[in-house]
Amino acid sequence: MSKHLVLQSDFGLCDGAVSAMYGVSLSVDPDLKIFDLTHEIPQYNIWEGSYRLYQTISYWPEETVFVSVVDPGVGTDRLSVVAKTVHNQYIVTPDNGTLTHILQNIGIEEIREIDESINRLPNSGESYTFHGRDIYAYTGARLAADVISFEEVGRKLNVNDIVELSNPKAQACDGIVTGTIDILDVRFGNLWTNINRELFTQSRMEYGDLLEVTIETNERLVYKNAMTFGKSFSDSRLGEPLIYVNSVNKLGVAINQGSFAKAYHIGTGANWKITIRKVNTKQ
Structure with a gap:
């Protein structure tokens, strides 16, 4: 056969x-x-x-x-x-x-x-x-x-x-997780990072946490804002951003029913860096 x-x-x-x-x-x-x-x-x-x-x-x-x-x-x-x-x-x-x-x-x-x-x-x-x-x-x-x-x-x-492309690894230190934007979920404009779920949870990030997300390329700041770490898109309001775990067990960044990539002109590759840290909500 x-x-x-x-x-x-x-x-x-x-x-x-x-x-x-x-x-x-x-x-x-x-x-x-x-x-x-x-x-x-x-x-x-x-x-x-x-x-x-x-x-x-x-x-x-x-x-x-x-x-x-x-x-x-x-x-x-x-x-x-x-x-x-x-x-x-x-x-x-x-x-x-x-x-x-x-x-x-x-x-x-x-x-x-x-x-x-x-x-x-x-x-x-x-x-x-x-x-x-x-x-x-x-x-x-x-x-x-x-x-x-x-x-x-x-x-x-x-x-x-075997020929390998440059592929820097995600890192976590002192509650700050850094990585790169590997690829787009093209149809919906979500960002797929190289940060795996295990690395993220080891940094004590939990569902429902408010997280600060910074995106840079070639040392130029492209995006900086706070968003929720959610299990699904329903954990954010329509048009709001969120962080989630995608289908290959890596972190994704999305806008609920919108294209994050188009909204902020985000690209992919080793020069697109993302940094995530927990927002201190204590007064």
């Missing part, structure tokens, strides 16, 4: 690129079950591609094969690889930082370089700009369909050599 095949890219759906990846995969095995993670990763945004894998992969069965193509270096000497996670799932991708969040938060057991002399779409050898179709979808489909084993992908590489 074939494995699930899940596709992610920054290609969008306005042309035939994703359809071509489907076609190549189904040509390998017409019975493959193919699913989309997302094809709306912002162009060239390797960081977001890495995070969306981390956000999603744990909810899929063992042996699921993920193909992730956010590849501004297509055609260069960056490696094409398949990584096997500690939970026995596979990720087919360029080794350009896309594996950062999986490596740091879930774990990678083994990684292999794709042998393009074998695992490449026939008659595509002179094309160097669509590896998503010619290498990644083709190899992912062959692996998912059991045409090849993981060992037949290519030579084994050192997990310690």
